[in-house]
Amino acid sequence: MNKTNILLATAAAIALGATIAAAQEYTAGEVTKIDAAQKKLTIKHGELANLDMPAMTMVFVVAEDSMIEEVKVGQKIEFTADRVNGRITVTDIK
Template sequence: MENQTMKRTLAAAALTILAATSAYAQATLAEGEVTKIDAKQGKMTVRHGPIPSLDMTDGMTMVFRVKEDAMLEQVKSGDKIAFDVERINGALTITVLEKQ
């Protein structure tokens, strides 16, 4: 019986950690609107607000590379997105993309 209680406790703890991680990830994503897609160059232009991962507090319109070309197929000009950006090989690159 004690083993079952331990398993339930560990499962509950794991779910709590996953929920907190997901909430943190949502809170750190930037929000924006796709204004242009350049599939040949693997880039998209985004009008965005603050970008927490880059410590950018002001919004502007910028061109970003995408980590995976498939990301360009998920959205079109005018779509609202949540995204994260990292500097990869010196280029600002969208690494997480969620259509809103």
């Protein structure tokens, strides 16, 4: 591999790392409603920078069914959200 290819590969890896890091930014929120049948959470949340959304209360679908069982109404959480198949989806909760 020549120097140019090494530099290009390094730049691509750095760009990918930055994209992944941005996607992993957690937002503070509070679960206000759980709809287990529809696999949805209503969350009062701070700004979702990756979705260009201000703070608000909104309904999210969950990426994994088990997320519904991890939370309770009134619980403070940190979560990530993204557009998945055109729907704004909670992708991780901690």
